[in-house]
Structure formats: C-alpha cells, structure tokens
Amino acid sequence: xxxxRLDRYAELITRIGANVQPGQTVYVTAxxxxxxxxxxxxxxxxASGARLVDVxxxxxxxxxxxxxxxxxxxxxxxxxxVMARTExxxxxxxxxxxxxxxxxxxxxxxxxxxxxxxxxxxxSKRQLQAQTERTVNxxxxxxxxxxxxxxxxxxxxxxxxxxxVASTVRLDEPDPVASWEAHTAxxxxxxxxxxxxxxxxxHFSGPGTDLTVGLLPEAPWMxxxxxxxxxxxxxxxxxxxxxxxxxxxxxxxxxVRSTRPLHLGGTIVRGLEMRFEGGEVVxxxxxSGAEAVRGELEVDEFAKRLGEVALVDGESxxxxxxxxxxxxxxxxxxxxxxxxxxxxxxxxxxxxxxPEQIRERGINLSVVHTDxxxxxxxxxxxxxxxxxxxxxxLREDVWQLR
Amino acid sequence: MAAPVMDERLEKYARLAVEVGxxxxxxxxVFLSAxxxxxxxxxxxxxxxxGAGARYVDVxxxxxxxxxxxxxxxPDEALEHTPEWLKTxxxxxxxxxxxxxxxxxxxxxxxxxxxxxxxxxRMKELAEIVRDLMTERKINWTGIAYPNExxxxxxxxxxxxxxxxxxVAFCTRLDEPDPVAAWREHMxxxxxxxxxxxERTFDALHYRGPGTDFTIGLLxxxxxxxxxxxxxxxxxxxxxxxxxxxxxxxxxxxxxxxIASTRPLALTGDVIEGLAFTVKDGKIVDVDARHGADLVRGxxxxxDRARYFGEVALVDGASxxxxxxxxxxxxxxxxxxxxxxxxxxGIPEAFDGEPGEGMNVSTVHTDxxxxxxxxxxxxxxxxxxxxxxxxxxxxxx
Numbered sequence: 001x002x003x004x005r006l007d008r009y010a011e012l013i014t015r016i017g018a019n020v021q022p023g024q025t026v027y028v029t030a031x032x033x034x035x036x037x038x039x040x041x042x043x044x045x046x047a048s049g050a051r052l053v054d055v056x057x058x059x060x061x062x063x064x065x066x067x068x069x070x071x072x073x074x075x076x077x078x079x080x081x082v083m084a085r086t087e088x089x090x091x092x093x094x095x096x097x098x099x100x101x102x103x104x105x106x107x108x109x110x111x112x113x114x115x116x117x118x119x120x121x122x123x124s125k126r127q128l129q130a131q132t133e134r135t136v137n138x139x140x141x142x143x144x145x146x147x148x149x150x151x152x153x154x155x156x157x158x159x160x161x162x163x164x165v166a167s168t169v170r171l172d173e174p175d176p177v178a179s180w181e182a183h184t185a186x187x188x189x190x191x192x193x194x195x196x197x198x199x200x201x202x203h204f205s206g207p208g209t210d211l212t213v214g215l216l217p218e219a220p221w222m223x224x225x226x227x228x229x230x231x232x233x234x235x236x237x238x239x240x241x242x243x244x245x246x247x248x249x250x251x252x253x254x255x256v257r258s259t260r261p262l263h264l265g266g267t268i269v270r271g272l273e274m275r276f277e278g279g280e281v282v283x284x285x286x287x288s289g290a291e292a293v294r295g296e297l298e299v300d301e302f303a304k305r306l307g308e309v310a311l312v313d314g315e316s317x318x319x320x321x322x323x324x325x326x327x328x329x330x331x332x333x334x335x336x337x338x339x340x341x342x343x344x345x346x347x348x349x350x351x352x353x354x355p356e357q358i359r360e361r362g363i364n365l366s367v368v369h370t371d372x373x374x375x376x377x378x379x380x381x382x383x384x385x386x387x388x389x390x391x392x393x394l395r396e397d398v399w400q401l402r
Numbered sequence: 403m404a405a406p407v408m409d410e411r412l413e414k415y416a417r418l419a420v421e422v423g424x425x426x427x428x429x430x431x432v433f434l435s436a437x438x439x440x441x442x443x444x445x446x447x448x449x450x451x452x453g454a455g456a457r458y459v460d461v462x463x464x465x466x467x468x469x470x471x472x473x474x475x476x477p478d479e480a481l482e483h484t485p486e487w488l489k490t491x492x493x494x495x496x497x498x499x500x501x502x503x504x505x506x507x508x509x510x511x512x513x514x515x516x517x518x519x520x521x522x523x524r525m526k527e528l529a530e531i532v533r534d535l536m537t538e539r540k541i542n543w544t545g546i547a548y549p550n551e552x553x554x555x556x557x558x559x560x561x562x563x564x565x566x567x568x569x570v571a572f573c574t575r576l577d578e579p580d581p582v583a584a585w586r587e588h589m590x591x592x593x594x595x596x597x598x599x600x601e602r603t604f605d606a607l608h609y610r611g612p613g614t615d616f617t618i619g620l621l622x623x624x625x626x627x628x629x630x631x632x633x634x635x636x637x638x639x640x641x642x643x644x645x646x647x648x649x650x651x652x653x654x655x656x657x658x659x660x661i662a663s664t665r666p667l668a669l670t671g672d673v674i675e676g677l678a679f680t681v682k683d684g685k686i687v688d689v690d691a692r693h694g695a696d697l698v699r700g701x702x703x704x705x706d707r708a709r710y711f712g713e714v715a716l717v718d719g720a721s722x723x724x725x726x727x728x729x730x731x732x733x734x735x736x737x738x739x740x741x742x743x744x745x746x747x748g749i750p751e752a753f754d755g756e757p758g759e760g761m762n763v764s765t766v767h768t769d770x771x772x773x774x775x776x777x778x779x780x781x782x783x784x785x786x787x788x789x790x791x792x793x794x795x796x797x798x799x
Contacts, residue, residue: 051477053468077458084487
C-alpha cells in the first residue's frame, strides 16, 4: 500500500467528507487497527488548519472483556470524560469516524443481549443530537483491514480490498475532488425531483417483500451531502450513492426480506425477514443472527420503528463492484435500504421541540439506527402519490424518474 | 471465530502488573495508558484487571505519530493544550488504579523536528493534575514495558523482539516459577537496604568519578525507600516493574558541582548522549551534551522548578537489569541498572510528615544515570565524616 494513496484518501476525507475548517478541533474515532489512516488524518487535519486533532482509539478486544465482565448498570454507562469529549465535539467540532471491522465475529460467541446493551447511551444520544441539530460537520470513511478482506474474499487480500475501496470513493479518478463534486450534484438533482413529486409512500415489491413505507410531507429527500446549521457543507458517508428520507414511523406495513447480510454488533445476520404492523416491527426471523436484531430492537421503545428509507440504483460504484463488504457504510450504498431507529434528517427546527413533539410529527427518535439492505434487480420500487397513483422509481435497478 | 488467541507469557505478565504492580482492588476503575503499538499488552491488562475485580477498565491509547503531526504541522496553541475531557478523565483517577506501559516503538520519531517545539509539546495542565494526585498519594499505579520491534531494534540493532522479551522476563522475574512470591522476597531485600541507610541519617551524598564531583544535601525528615509504596489510604503497590533501586528525595536547596551521565538518556522523541550538568545552589546552571542538549534545556524550562533535583537513587551490581548488560533506552529499565538522580518533582512518599520546603515540586521528573564501576558514592555525616556506600558497584554498608 502506498503512502501516497493513504495521504490522498485522508485528504479526501478531510476536505470532501468532513470539510474541516481552519481553527476547528477534529475528533477522530478509530479502532487501534486503523492507526495508519488515523495518522494520515492527523496530518491532513493540521494541513487544513485544524486547531487540534484529537484521535480516540477504540479496542474491540478491550470491549470484549468489558462486555464479559462489567455489571449490568455499567454496560450502558457513559463515563464523565466520555460525556465531556462528546460535549466538546458537539460544540462546533469536526468529526471523522473510521469504519472497517478487523475481526467481524469477535463478539459473536458472547451474550448478544449484553452486546446490544453495551453502548454509552447518554454519549450516543448527545452525539446523535449534535448530528440532528447539525452543529457538527462529520463523515464516516473506511479503512481496509486484513480481517475484512478475509471475510470478503476468504483470504487476507488487503490490496484487493483497497482497490475496491479506492474505486467506490473515486480515489482512482485523476481529480477525486472534482469527481466528487459532479457525483454529489447528480444525487442532489434526484432529491429535487423526488421532492417535486411529493410522494405519500414508497412501495417495495420482490421475493419475500411487499412493503409500504409512509412518507412525511415535511421530510426532504437528501443525498450528495448536507450542511451544518452554520453552513459548512459536508458528505457524511464516503462512499455515498443513496438518496434518502425520514419516513413516518407510524405508517409502515407489510413484509420485507433483506437482500444482503447485515453486520451487527460483532455478528452477521443472514436472511433477515421482518413484518410490520402500524409502523412497528412485530416479527423478526433470520437464518442466523436474529437474536442480535431482536436485542437491538429492545434497546428503547422506538427502535422498532423506521427512521430511514433510501434509494440506490445500479449506477452505484459500490453495487458495481459486486462485493458484499460486511460494512453498512458500503453495503447500504450498493442497493436500496431501510433503517430502524433514529430519523429526522434534514428537518429544521427540531432542537426547539421536546422528544414527544418531534414524535407527534411522525419523526422517529431512538439511540439505535441500523440500516439493512432490501433492494436489488428483482425488487421493484414505486412511488405512491397522494391521490393513489403508482409511479415507477426503480426497475431492474435502473432509475426511472426523469 | 471469536475467542482471541492468548499468549500465556503475556497473560502472566499482565497479571503480575495488576496483582503486584498496581495491586488493583475489587470495585476500582483501572485507567490504562498505552501506545497503540502496545495493544496486545493493553488487552491482556484489561482482562487481568477485570479478573482482579475491576469495576471498569478505561484504556487511553496514545499515538506518537499523531503527536508528531501536531508538533510538525499544528498551531503553537496546540502544543501545551490539554482538552477538557482529558482533565475530567485524570481527575477521576483519584482513588482508582492506573497502569501505564512503556517501550517506545519509534524512539527517534521526533529527532528531525524542531527540538524546542518537541520540548514544549506537553500537556501542561494535565501534568499539574497528575502532580497533585501524586502529591496526595491517591492512586495505586504501576508502569511496565511492552517489548516491540522498534524498541528491540533500538536496543539490539535488529528487531529481535523475542530476545527483548527474554530480557524483560528476567528483569521482571517472570522467569521464576512463582513470580509473585519472587517479587515479595525481592521487595523485602530492598526494604532492608533502605532501613540500613535510614539508620545512618547522612547529611549529604558525595559522588566522585570521571566528569563527576558532586555533593547533594539530604533532609532530616525524609526516609530512604524501596519502590513498595502505599497510597494515603493504605493500598500497597509497586510503581515500577522492574525496580532495583532505593531512593529518597534530596534537599533541593543544596547541590553543588558537576555531574556526568553514564548512559544514554531516552527522552520522548530522541536519545540524549553524553549529558553533563553544572550545578550551583541546588540549581542546574549549565547543560552540556554530545547530542540532544536542546531537548533537555527545553524540558528544564517547562517550569521554574524543573532545574532542581527531586530524587537520588542507589543501585548496586546485584540488579537484574544491570546484570543483563543491556542499555534499554527506557528509563523504567535503565534507572534500575545503576545509580541515578532525577531533576524535577520529588518523592512525596519519602516524607514521614508533610513535605516541606526541601522537596522540589515540578511538573517534570526525569531520571538520568550516573552509576558505573568507576563511580564512588560516600555518605557524609553531619560532622563531615565520609562513609563509603558504593565502590565498584558493590554495596559497602
């Protein structure tokens, strides 16, 4: 792996992803195995004029011991210093999160109910609040590891994974920054089109899937980047191929079958099927890993409701690799997906409302947000207008709206 | 699948650090500080801490390469800045256990940077919080080393990690059938030696050797100690593994002469060679070195008490570290190979009552080695009699 590629990647993450501003503190969250990228991000952050680059390394093995040993009440605790760091970050910081699990099944043999509970709830809430209130310019990008390559290819071929990652994040382009600008413009045009059509619901139909997701008139379609309240544009996911919106948590009906494996809390969920009634998940089945999903749906009262519906077509660079990355960051950009848990993206003024008021408007609030893939060539996607007409959006993965 | 592969030696080593070193108590939070390259040891320490009944283990990984980026490319204000959350974390260590790992994977990483900036790059407020916690003796803590390629390369000229592991295992008595019992026996020997010196109540020490003619005053209300410490509320711990020294805090107002370091001194970022100090009225007034003098000068300017002395320590030829004949380029080891002195912060544990004016208080504490077979150390009594303590690295009392 060339240092040059790593440095260019870090620069892309810093400039297009988080769009770090001079004088900002940059908070990087990484696994210890991501150290080479975290170091490159520190260099890129300072080169962009950061006041400080604060890297926090997480260690999955330490987390494993934590889940095995700590008392029930400690599992979901947020230590005061973790809260303090989150508060500082929420106050106008830039946030870069590195994904890419080097040992995807490390936690698979543990009690999955404890794995689901093992999260600093208050700190997660505070960070999600900052993201919802748009006080932070943030991004998530991946670092290729041997463990992930092993899982994807059956051999630790990191170089092959690097090639795939480089293609999906357009690092193979002569001018990646310019290429990103054109790409995000295309996604934003799709959002404008969908907003103009003002669908009341989206319908997915395919093998094992007959699902209607009600939409909210006030929730915009989003994609190709967002802005903070103070006007810093950033691209929250590298790569990104989706346009998405926050659906009405009260109006999801029918059944859905996941079309790709889902990597969740150290285990792999395969063949996931869910049934919704009145917006709520009432049944969960899977050929493996169902417990991890059921555990997560119990984390809070609103985890069982949808917070996102997203559309991706066959032009997706992620989809074109034909690979399953076992990482939501990539896999959710391969095809259409929905997420249970937190919603509310792109809706202004929520910071002045109580959680009850937000939920009354149909916007879901939860500490959970888990995407799973439901799209593919066999899944037709239609928009349903307020007067009940059906408008094709995707057929055989080809975008139909012009 | 799942269950991580365990390295038995590493697990045993971690248990030694947790049980004898920090002596982690049931229900304590354990704060670990490690470099990212030390992750295998940090993981084993987390397991051992939970095994000893820790309530929660918080690992803070530091990355020298991120620090390098800050020194090289960051703004001036970043150099001494302590983030609020880090202050919160360190304040929470009071009453709890702390374990830090050493073993620099890239000992010369900062060597090509501006020495003045490297010297200034320390979190000042954090150092003050740690200094206060140390003064109040609120933490049971220890430091242990993790053998790694970069460190082995520095020591042997090749990345022979296994050879370094063997040296570390020997020095930390991990090669004994029952390391915990071996440590208890060893600490008892060092305590006896400290007791011998305490009976003598010397007024000063005199060092004589090549480049060295140095007298440093001792205080009547201090004691010589081995590194078997107790927190203010009585938790026993061994702050350094290995430890071979007996030491005390000198009278920071009374030191005179010249003193030459006999081993390379590894500071963060570079290795200082041929260091020598000129001392007047207790204060370092001149610094000389073949290499790295600026880094030392930078450290001496960190606060206005860094130029005064905080520790004198005696080590004889029976030291396991000394017996290896290896220069480890790591203070945790090298200070236990031979006699040494530290500038900066004193030893609060060495006082029977409250520390008085004679004990130096600073945010710096750096040990440098002065011992060698040529060095003669005498104790000076109040009426001026000289009593030999060390000759040819052999204990004389």
